[in-house]
Amino acid sequence: MPTISTNDGVEIFYKDWGKGQPIVFSHGWPLSADDWDAQMLFFLNNGFRVIAHDRRGHGRSSQVADGHDMDHYADDLAALTAHLDLKGAVHVGHSTGGGEVVHYIARHGESRVAKAVIIAAVPPLMVQTQANPGGLPKAVFDDFQAQVAANRSQFYRDIAAGPFYGYNRPGAKPSEAVIQNWWRQGMMGGAKAHYDGIVAFSQTDFTEDLKKITVPVLVMHGDDDQIVPYEDSAPLSAKLLKNGTLKTYKGFAHGMPTTESPTINADLLAFIKS
Template sequence: MSKIKVNDGTEIYYKDWGRGQPIVFSHGWPLSADDWDSQMMFFLNHGYRVIAHDRRGHGRSSQTSDGHDMDHYADDLAALTTHLDLKDAIHVGHSTGGGEVAHYIARHGESRVAKAVLISAVPPLMVKTPDNPGGLPKEVFDDFQAQVATNRAQFYWDVPAGPFYGYNRPGAKASQGVIQNWWRQGMMGGAKAHYDGVVAFSQTDFTEDLKKISVPTLVMHGDDDQIVPYANSGPLSAKLVKGAVLKTYEGFPHGMPTTNADQINADLLEFIKS
């Protein structure tokens, strides 16, 4: 397996396929690089070099006990792009991965970055605060942590079987394979990393990060996202990133890169080629 060792000794697993302009994919919580299978195969077949890593504590990367915060996530991504000497890269982040992409660009600059895409992403800020009244109450995320600490196996079934892919909506046709694959990815990772990661994705304020992004940016969000509610995320991020384009998907769920891969891939390709 391909891995790099970062400054604190953590090993980060990654996939690196093909040649051409690189597209780097950052996955959501609590998943792995495997969540990008549909996108990686699509863009590989369109002549791109596709790269995806398992965030620290997730998938096949080291199950470290600490470092599960956005600074470390961004630094690990920077270490990978430096190791692979990526240039003119397109960075695509889903959910927590969207926060990782925004923080990486703000923290490490745009010298290696051509474009950015935030899909169903957690920025600007998920948790409710006096300055962010549209956010979700902290108790929601406290419950996430409690479930991870005490009931992870069942929780990691209930999330994809319900709100993540919109399978709890009337008339929805749930894919057992998709649910099981989400569960598999989640259970590969470390409970401690996932527990701490809840704070990282919910309490990090990405407002200033978004303001620092100047590369062409596409914000993609479904208006039926039950994990990262649309109104307090996609539109606000698009306003904060100078020149960003917001693409709203009527009725699409949080996990739309999987459930609606054909549409998402086509729109990604159009943006990348533009």
């Protein structure tokens, strides 16, 4: 399996398919590069080079005890782009991966980056604070950690079968295959990485990162997102970006890259070609 070794000795697994302009995909918590299958195949077949990695502690990357924070996530992504010597890349991040993309660009600069897309992403800040009164209470994320520690397998099953894809909504038609694939990806990763990652995605404030970015950024979000609530994320991120465009999807759930892939892929392609 192709891997790179980071400065602190972590093996990061990645996929690198095709030729052409590179599109780099950063996945959500607690998943892996496999969550981008629908996008990877679509853009490969449309003449792009597609790259996706498993975040440290996730998927096939090293299940290390430490470094499960946005600084390390961004540095690992920078190490991958440098190793592959990517130029003119489009970075696409979903959920936690959206935070990773934003922090990577702000922390490492735009010399290798042409555009970015953040989908149902955690920026600017998920947790409720005095400065972010619309955020979710810290108790919500404390409960996430408690459930990861108590019975991670059941917790992952419940998330996938319920709010992640909107399968708990009236009239929804759950896909058992999609649910099982989410659970499979989650259980491939390390419990410590996932436990610490909850703090990383919920408590990192990306406000200043968003202000630094000058490349075009498409902000895509469903207004029925039960994981990263719409009102306290996408519109705020779009306003903070110098060159941001907000695209809102009525009724779409958090996992829309999977359940609504034809729509998402078409809009991604249009943005990349624009």
